[in-house]
Amino acid sequence: xxxxxxxxxxxxxxxxxxxxCKALDDAELRQLNKIxxxxxxDAGGTVFYEGDDSTYLFNVVHGSLRLSKLLPDGxxxxxxxxxxxxxxxxxxxxxxxxxxxxxxPSELCRFERxxxxxxxxxxxxxxxxxxxxxxxxxxxxxxxxxxxxxxxxTERVATVLLKLVDRIGxxxxxxxxxxxxxxxxxxxxxTGLTTETVSRTLxxxxxxxxxxxxxxxxxxxxxxxxxxxxxxxx
Amino acid sequence: xxxxxxxxxxxxxxxxxxxxCKALDDAELRQLNKIxxxxxxDAGGTVFYEGDDSTYLFNVVHGSLRLSKLLPDGxxxxxxxxxxxxxxxxxxxxxxxxxxxxxxPSELCRFERxxxxxxxxxxxxxxxxxxxxxxxxxxxxxxxxxxxxxxxxTERVATVLLKLVDRIGxxxxxxxxxxxxxxxxxxxxxTGLTTETVSRTLxxxxxxxxxxxxxxxxxxxxxxxxxxxxxxxx
DNA sequence: CGTAACTTTGAGTAACATCAAGTGGCGTGG
DNA sequence: CCACGCCACTTGATGTTACTCAAAGTTACG
Numbered sequence: 001x002x003x004x005x006x007x008x009x010x011x012x013x014x015x016x017x018x019x020x021c022k023a024l025d026d027a028e029l030r031q032l033n034k035i036x037x038x039x040x041x042d043a044g045g046t047v048f049y050e051g052d053d054s055t056y057l058f059n060v061v062h063g064s065l066r067l068s069k070l071l072p073d074g075x076x077x078x079x080x081x082x083x084x085x086x087x088x089x090x091x092x093x094x095x096x097x098x099x100x101x102x103x104x105p106s107e108l109c110r111f112e113r114x115x116x117x118x119x120x121x122x123x124x125x126x127x128x129x130x131x132x133x134x135x136x137x138x139x140x141x142x143x144x145x146x147x148x149x150x151x152x153x154t155e156r157v158a159t160v161l162l163k164l165v166d167r168i169g170x171x172x173x174x175x176x177x178x179x180x181x182x183x184x185x186x187x188x189x190x191t192g193l194t195t196e197t198v199s200r201t202l203x204x205x206x207x208x209x210x211x212x213x214x215x216x217x218x219x220x221x222x223x224x225x226x227x228x229x230x231x232x233x234x
Numbered sequence: 235x236x237x238x239x240x241x242x243x244x245x246x247x248x249x250x251x252x253x254x255c256k257a258l259d260d261a262e263l264r265q266l267n268k269i270x271x272x273x274x275x276d277a278g279g280t281v282f283y284e285g286d287d288s289t290y291l292f293n294v295v296h297g298s299l300r301l302s303k304l305l306p307d308g309x310x311x312x313x314x315x316x317x318x319x320x321x322x323x324x325x326x327x328x329x330x331x332x333x334x335x336x337x338x339p340s341e342l343c344r345f346e347r348x349x350x351x352x353x354x355x356x357x358x359x360x361x362x363x364x365x366x367x368x369x370x371x372x373x374x375x376x377x378x379x380x381x382x383x384x385x386x387x388t389e390r391v392a393t394v395l396l397k398l399v400d401r402i403g404x405x406x407x408x409x410x411x412x413x414x415x416x417x418x419x420x421x422x423x424x425t426g427l428t429t430e431t432v433s434r435t436l437x438x439x440x441x442x443x444x445x446x447x448x449x450x451x452x453x454x455x456x457x458x459x460x461x462x463x464x465x466x467x468x
Numbered sequence: 469c470g471t472a473a474c475t476t477t478g479a480g481t482a483a484c485a486t487c488a489a490g491t492g493g494c495g496t497g498g
Numbered sequence: 499c500c501a502c503g504c505c506a507c508t509t510g511a512t513g514t515t516a517c518t519c520a521a522a523g524t525t526a527c528g
Contacts, residue, residue, distance in 0.1 A: 069376065072467035075384040079376045092366075092373040120362075127361050128354075132326075134368040139326040141375035142303065142313045149382045149426030150309040153516065184475065192383030197516055199476055216475070216525070233306035387484070418507065428485060433508055450493080450507065 018085030023129035035115040047100035054091035063106025064181040078190040103181040155232035156191040178219040252319030257363035269349040281334035288325035297340025298415040312424040389466035390425040412453040
């Protein structure tokens with residue numbers, strides 16, 4: 001937070017080496033810094049709604065978000081969870097294709113679309129980076145398709161747990177501690193199941209010794225490979 | 235196929251104004267032409283397999299493709315159908331994330347990845363175009379998520395039919411003729427149903443006067459809005 | 469400490485899958 | 499030209515998974 005001289009906020013950012021910024025050197029980062037604004041959100045806060053004009057793009061600096069879409073009749077499908085380092089806001093036809101909300105208190109780095117577009121012209125590396133991010137997001141969405149339709153309830157829950165372990169788990173050898181930032185209902189909307197089925201599935205996994213619960217949000221996975229054996233691959 | 239002078243193949247391409255090429259003017263297109271190769275495929279032919287090194291990128295000039303992924307145990311999920319003007323080959327980690335096969339005799343325009351990347355550096359417009367294509371593909375994948383998990387069998391089938399009408403239907407006012415390039419089994423893999431359920435659903439729709447069949451592959455939809463009413467939105 | 473939101477558990481059911489015939493179209497070879 | 503066989507498709511009977519509805523148990527928080 002030192003104001004003057006050669007230092008500037010982006011330089012000390014905790015996701016400096018994960019987010020799109022990693023494509024840039026310090027001098028370039030300084031330029032990017034000028035067009036970015038820090039945004040803080042409480043748990044449950046909305047970043048933007050599906051259908052809003054996509055005026056801004058964001059980087060997740062800290063915390064966790066959920067992305068979801070609604071059918072006209074109110075049915076909800078989550079399309080993803082986002083954590084530190086993730087990018088969001090790519091749009092189609094100028095509007096956001098999903099709603100983004102904070103699951104926990106979060107901090108985002110906000111760019112005005114127009115300004116960022118100008119940056120893209122100046123730093124092609126940044127556009128390359130964005131393209132590869134988009135490709136990645138696409139691959140994730142397609143993997144998720146598999147989860148949603150070609151897997152049983154147990155496989156779906158195992159799959160999402162493994163994904164969360166990767167992003168926010170604290171691994172020790174092959175065991176892992178996990179602090180879920182989302183509700184059972186979020187997990188249900190993500191896996192395409194109901195809260196009841198998610199709950200039943202977790203209970204069953206607990207009974208079989210695949211997982212241990214610590215309160216409602218805490219999770220301990222004694223042997224990750226064992227859980228992976230139930231995930232049906234991918 | 236005139237070799238010399240101001241003419242060149244790309245100029246007369248049937249998808250000149252739909253594919254990524256539309257970002258380029260004639261002079262630039264001439265450059266792109268130099269790195270592109272025409273590829274013809276028979277029905278059932280494979281463009282590439284999931285996991286192959288992604289050496290090439292493609293534009294669909296003519297025909298129809300199906301994209302699919304496999305789970306380790308052999309379960310298959312289609313991630314999309316592609317038609318004239320569509321782009322394919324964006325990869326993650328250097329390998330194709332899905333298998334692409336021709337449903338009908340098709341013609342593709344092939345670019346070597348390395349050459350295309352060099353073109354991207356020279357024509358930023360092209361990279362913009364690619365990014366927006368990727369965003370689009372992403373949005374489609376996310377829409378498909380909704381179809382797969384939050385919809386009933388009837389809604390799923392109605393949704394895919396409407397999508398096909400948009401891409402390859404011959405509309406006359408609010409009625410439409412459709413020549414399906416894919417089998418029931420492809421539709422099943424795409425909607426996450428079984429062939430039997432797809433077949434039953436189509437029979438039911440026929441009984442209710444929502445559709446008419448002309449042989450097995452031919453379809454006539456007397457009132458598109460009526461079908462749309464069964465699609466559950468999106 | 470009480471209320472509201474979330475979670476778990478149970479019983480019954482609906483929707484779709486699975487298994488099993490049977491039909492129809494099309495190309496091949498006699 | 500017809501018979502045969504193959505493949506895709508259709509239809510029916512049965513089975514299973516996860517949903518729905520209902521209620522009780524927990525947790526978070528004012």
